[in-house]
Amino acid sequence: MTELVAPAFSKPNQLLSMVDGLELVDLDxxxxxxxxxxxxxxxxxxxxxKMGKDRVADHIKHGAEYITSADLSCLMHMEGILHRQKSNVKVVHIAEILNGI
Incomplete structure (x- = not known):
């Protein structure tokens, strides 16, 4: 099962909750x-x-396999941090998920 992280309540979270086989992970x-x-x-x-590293650490702490967002610049920032940390966590834009990747 794929795990993604999304806010506790938001329209994107509501959309993601409708995707079969997707488990949303809550952050601190x-x-x-x-x-x-x-x-x-x-x-x-x-x-x-530092803010980016803290954000990534929160995702990793909760066992997220993927980080998603509707903001591509945020994803690029976090992906760079993940890459430098040699992390296996991937980033994916919400549109890719909703389009069935």
């Missing part, structure tokens, strides 16, 4: 940002990096 901080956005990640590189 569903409200926390990955730290990648606009000029923030450039002006506050260290803070952005």
């Amino acid at each position: 901080r569903t409200d926390e940002c990955c730290g990648f956005g606009g000029t923030f990640c450039v002006a506050e590189e260290a803070v952005s990096s």
